[in-house]
């Protein structure tokens with residue numbers, strides 16, 4: 341097998357039953373392209389001197405199999421739903437927050453025409469922010485609200501509007517980096533504001549801000565160290581203290597909250613996270629936070645605060661560059677309505693809150709039942725048991741939170757655990773899971789109960 345002559349022609353491959361059948365289900369150009377690509381690959385292999393299949397028939401069989409695989413990959417969308425069995429609730433690589441049912445439905449409904457910028461009462465042009473402004477004001481107690489593409493954009497817009505060409509004072513203990521290269525000093529430089537650092541990494545006092553205030557000061561900034569904690573010998577200036585200083589010098593105070601929780605999660609055993617209402621009540625003039633962290637909505641940056649400052653931001657040309665789209669707005673409105681209209685059950689209605697507050701006993705029950713079923717399915721192919729462990733909040737929120745869970749641990753008998761992990765990731769639907777010390781660990785906290793059968797089947801196929 342060393343000449344091109346042995347390779348079947350495009351037409352010959354298209355006539356093979358395994359390929360002809362594809363033509364009934366998929367557009368012809370897609371199938372033909374797949375055949376050409378596969379043949380080109382085989383030709384390259386043969387010219388490269390690689391050993392080919394033993395016979396003409398087996399070569400044809402191999403090409404047909406390759407074409408089928410390639411067509412399947414071509415018709416599959418690039419963005420695909422994934423089963424997150426890692427137990428990391430806000431998994432940045434897997435899309436961070438999971439939308440609630442109402443939000444997902446709103447996205448589909450607003451895909452068509454909608455009154456995005458039309459006031460249906462007056463027939464005149466309306467504001468796209470109107471859809472969420474009142475909701476945000478009611479929920480946070482702030483005077484005004486504005487939403488943009490993400491929180492990084494919210495911070496950029498706020499700083500650019502309030503402090504371009506002037507100075508912003510911030511504690512050295514709050515010069516954070518958020519995953520994906522959001523670094524507070526860099527965002528500040530991008531906004532045209534000059535950063536004035538005060539205090540030290542672990543201790544900052546009101547006097548440190550006082551000494552730094554000058555003629556060029558535009559803003560006092562407080563940043564929530566959402567993804568890390570400084571513990572031990574520490575002193576942070578509280579929002580209330582910074583607000584008092586701001587009042588004294590006639591300077592606005594801005595809080596970048598990051599996670600932006602609207603409910604206190606302490607009753608469920610989670611650490612205290614300052615809520616948006618708390619910092620608004622403390623007197624912060626501008627507050628920024630994400631839509632897709634603890635809020636549990638779509639990716640968005642939310643700005644609430646005094647009407648005067650928010651109004652100036654709306655007039656900044658940069659607002660257009662970071663503006664929110666209608667699908668996000670639809671999902672955000674639906675998410676905020678959950679908080680306003682279902683306050684008491686919001687932790688069961690929004691998936692992010694549900695996953696964070698599910699009782700450990702329920703996770704133990706689910707893991708036990710799942711492990712029993714999986715043990716049956718994988719009999720002779722893997723060892724399966726349950727073990728205690730911890731899930732994580734992820735997404736740069738509540739870094740010290742320990743979420744006790746029960747893990748389903750799988751040790752395959754005939755392949756390595758790393759191989760099993762790869763097979764699961766490449767499967768359909770893809771499954772992402774942790775590996776530790778020879779065991780694949782499945783955390784059902786982040787797997788909706790109705791997807792458990794899919795996860796079982798995926799494991800069955802991966803070890804078939």
Ligand SMILES: *Cc1c(COP(=O)(O)O)cnc(C)c1O
Nearest residue numbers: 490491492518566597598599630
């Ligand atoms: C997450 C975070 C950001 C960035 O928010 P995105 O929505 O990811 O753009 C900014 N500041 C803080 C404090 C954060 O935690």
